[in-house]
Amino acid sequence: MSPPKRLVLFDIDGTILWGGPLWKECFLGAISHYFPDVNFPKVSFGGKTDIQIAREMMDAMGFDDDQINDHMHKVVDLYVERALACATTRAHEVTVLPGVRELLDELAAHPDILLGLLTGNVKKGAHAKLSCVGLEEHFKFGVFGDDHWDRYKLPPIAVARAHQMYGHHFESKQIVIIGDTVHDVNCGKSIGVRTIAVGTGHKIPMEDLLAQNPDYYFKDLSATFEVLQAILEDI
Ligand SMILES: [Mg+2]
The missing domain is CATH 3.40.50.1000 (HAD superfamily/HAD-like)
Incomplete structure (x- = not known):
């Protein structure tokens, strides 16, 4: 062949x-889990990688490199957990x-x-x-x-x-x-x-x-x- x-x-x-807003909700929910009291900065998600979004969000929230490196994979892992749950409960969206x-x-x-x-x-x-x-x-x-x-x-x-x-x-x-x-x-x-x-x-x-x-x-x-x-x- x-x-x-x-x-x-x-x-x-x-x-x-x-x-629609579904995946962004999952992502912001994951960040809120680790940082419950912060306001979300305006960060565009378009065309970026998940890790990059997590990094840019935490950077705009004023965290230093150590805090970002400590948490970015945890945030993405929790986001994935939530996205997988939504794939069964909210797939119609x-x-x-x-x-x-x-x-x-x-x-x-x-x-x-x-x-x-x-x-x-x-x-x-x-x-x-x-x-x-x-x-x-x-x-x-x-x-x-x-x-x-x-x-x-x-x-x-x-x-x-x-x-x-x-x-x-x-x-x-x-x-x-x-x-x-x-x-x-x-x-x-x-x-x-x-x-x-x-x-x-x-x-x-x-x-x-x-x-x-x-x-x-x-x-x-x-x-x-x-x-x-x-x-x-x-x-
Ligand atoms: Mg795209």
Whole structure:
């Protein structure tokens, strides 16, 4: 069998699904457990890894490096526990974004494509979210927020892991990153891979995404044929 021609890596939140305030509630609840009396600072969660969010929140709350290093993994572990609980009790609050189910079915069945995740979620959190909408089975491969706290370090880890698991070295535009934030686009561009920006993120202006010059932009992923073409055409 010939090796796949594309490694297609999906972000989760705002790209595959949307959970409204659910996951943020789990995260803030985990922080409150350890620090009950603090006010939450305004920290954007978009495009960041779970560890990075925990670090930035605690930093903005005025904690020093030792306190942050002591607590960031505990906060993320408790967040995951809560997310897993919500995946059984509040899964109905999570929706799959337009066209995603159909696109993933096509990609999973395509002989030229190795399908995976590139997400700031830690692995258990990613699976909790995907299990809410029954899509976890599509992703046997992925890189996660527990592989590195810096999202920009994840693309090379994905390439190395794909090589290790499947014996094939993907490079440049054979690798496709699909996501809803400027960080998805820029982490892909930082190693010269193909980037597809999608406009289904929460309050992310199209102009902000287009300003990063992704290879492709779609308002959502419902145009299955066009998205497939963007993934497979030679550029
Ligand atoms: Mg996202």
